[in-house]
Amino acid sequence: xxxxxxxxxxxxxxxxxxxxxxxxxxxxxxxxxxxxxxxxxxxxxxxxxxxxxxxxxxxxxxxxxxxxxxxxxxxxxxxxxxxxxxxxxxxxxxxxxxxxxxxxxxxxxxxxxxxxxxxxxxxxxxxxxxxxxxxxxxxxxxxxxxxxxxxxxxxxxxxxxxxxxxxxxxxxxxxxxxxxxxxxxxxxxxxxxxxxxxxxxxxxxxxxxxxxxxxxxxxxxxxxxxxxxxxxxxxxxxxxxxxxxxxxxxxxxxxxxxxxxxxxxxxxxxxxxxxxxxxxxxxxxxxxxxxxxxxxxxxxxxxxxxxxxxxxxxxxxxxxxxxxxxxxxxxxxxxxxxxxxxxxxxxxxxxxxxxxxxxxxxxxxxxxxxxx
Numbered sequence: 392x393x394x395x396x397x398x399x400x401x402x403x404x405x406x407x408x409x410x411x412x413x414x415x416x417x418x419x420x421x422x423x424x425x426x427x428x429x430x431x432x433x434x435x436x437x438x439x440x441x442x443x444x445x446x447x448x449x450x451x452x453x454x455x456x457x458x459x460x461x462x463x464x465x466x467x468x469x470x471x472x473x474x475x476x477x478x479x480x481x482x483x484x485x486x487x488x489x490x491x492x493x494x495x496x497x498x499x500x501x502x503x504x505x506x507x508x509x510x511x512x513x514x515x516x517x518x519x520x521x522x523x524x525x526x527x528x529x530x531x532x533x534x535x536x537x538x539x540x541x542x543x544x545x546x547x548x549x550x551x552x553x554x555x556x557x558x559x560x561x562x563x564x565x566x567x568x569x570x571x572x573x574x575x576x577x578x579x580x581x582x583x584x585x586x587x588x589x590x591x592x593x594x595x596x597x598x599x600x601x602x603x604x605x606x607x608x609x610x611x612x613x614x615x616x617x618x619x620x621x622x623x624x625x626x627x628x629x630x631x632x633x634x635x636x637x638x639x640x641x642x643x644x645x646x647x648x649x650x651x652x653x654x655x656x657x658x659x660x661x662x663x664x665x666x667x668x669x670x671x672x673x674x675x676x677x678x679x680x681x682x683x684x685x686x687x688x689x690x691x692x693x694x695x696x697x698x699x700x701x702x703x704x705x706x707x708x709x710x711x712x713x714x715x716x717x718x719x720x721x722x723x724x725x726x727x728x729x730x731x732x733x734x735x736x737x738x739x740x741x742x743x744x745x746x747x748x749x750x751x752x753x754x755x756x757x758x759x760x761x762x763x
Contacts, residue, residue: 420511421492422543424566425555426485429502433458435477435494436484445474445497455484464498473497482569490568491517497554506555507568512580514566515539519576521565523731528738531731532579534747537757538597538729539564541587545594561699585760588748590620595755602634603730604706604722606671607751613691613725620752621727623671628736629722635732637703638719646697646716650679653696655688657681663709663716666690671726673705728752 427433436455443449452468456477459466464473474497482489485505492509515536519525523535542564547556557563587594596618598610603626610621629635647660659682666676666687674690694702707720729751737747745757 420544421508422511422514422547422557423555424507424509424514425504425558426490426494426507427503427505428558429499430505431459431502433496433503433505434484434486435496437477437479437482437489439481440477440479440483442475442477444472445476447476450475458496458503460498460502465496465503485568488568489570504554507559511540511543512584513569514543515580516572516577517569518564518566519579520571520573521567523735525573525575525579527735529575529579529582530742530744530747531735531738532575533583533744534729534734534738535599535731536579536583537586537588537744537748538599540583540585541589541594541597542599544587545596548594583744586757587760588752588755589758590752590755595620595752597752598725598728599731599751600724600726600728601730602629602632602704602721602723602732603726604635604672604704604720605630606726607728607730608671608673608705608726609669610727612669612671612673612675613727620755622753623726624751624753626730626733626751628733628740629730631736632732634703634723636719636721637723638717639701641697641701641716641718643711643714643716647681649698650688650693650696653692655679655686655692655696656683657686658683660716661711663711665709671706673726674707675705677709 434455434457440454441449442452456467461471464471465475467475474495476493476495477483478493482491483494485494490507491513492507495506495508497504518539519532519535522539525532543557546563550556559566588597589595598621606625607623609623611617643660647657650657657679660679662680664678665674666678669675676690677688677693679686679688690705694705702718704720704722704724704726706722707718709716709718734747748757749755
């Protein structure tokens with residue numbers, strides 16, 4: 392009887408976030424987000440936490456939980472388990488950050504894998520202040536909510552059967568839990584509840600980035616496949632912000648080592664020449680000369696090798712000065728889809744979120760999932 396009661400309480404705790412979100416079908420949807428992959432250790436804590444093992448059996452454990460990788464699974468406060476799931480009425484603390492819904496921890500190939508399963512709309516509220524600022528004009532916040540929802544649902548459907556649908560980093564969408572939720576983020580999500588961006592009736596791959604540097608990029612120039620709603624558009628709205636122009640200095644030896652690690656061996660690097668630019672103004676290829684001859688390197692590969700935080704976009708110029716590589720450019724990110732800083736300015740200029748979205752994703756339409 393006691394175990395049955397505990398199991399009933401656990402089920403109620405899992406369902407509580409979705410029940411409070413509303414009765415519409417789209418608000419009941421769950422999303423699975425990988426918080427950590429390969430973590431050495433995890434600390435779990437919170438109020439009113441209930442924990443179960445991999446079979447769903449309630450566990451009697453003392454909090455906080457210290458979890459690490461073990462030979463046959465994981466170690467929870469020194470006890471061996473295959474996996475553990477925890478939930479709480481409000482949130483679970485994972486390494487000091489709060490997360491709603493259920494947190495699952497299992498053994499990964501190396502270290503621990505931590506997955507957060509929670510209602511989609513709750514996930515979006517936590518995401519807003521990770522991707523932009525909720526203090527931006529509300530129409531920009533609402534635009535961000537719609538594209539983040541669209542991206543999440545697209546990825547969920549594409550990764551059916553996988554352990555998780557999204558990563559919590561720039562590999563998908565940045566998400567750090569519920570600690571930075573606020574009323575404006577919640578308003579932006581609520582006022583667009585269930586709305587997604589579609590093309591010919593299908594939810595799109597709603598890529599977006601920080602600053603396009605004056606022109607958004609066509610998808611085929613970054614990932615090699617063409618999408619009709621990601622062709623690239625002119626954008627003058629992002630040019631008056633600090634992230635628009637940037638400059639970097641990299642020692643040549645460091646650049647050589649990073650290029651070699653990415654498969655481009657160019658010892659004695661002494662010359663870097665830009666090749667052609669595409670219609671959005673971005674570099675397509677570079678020609679590098681060293682002591683063993685010349686090598687051509689695609690601009691996207693060059694950027695990846697030296698680091699996305701170093702070369703912020705492929706709209707750049709480069710030269711060698713003494714023993715350094717000097718790089719300067721415009722924009723921040725891959726440039727495909729919505730320009731977040733451009734959306735902010737368009738919202739400040741009086742455009743509503745639907746107008747903003749139709750500009751950056753030509754030919755698309757906003758629909759509400761509950762009405763579809």
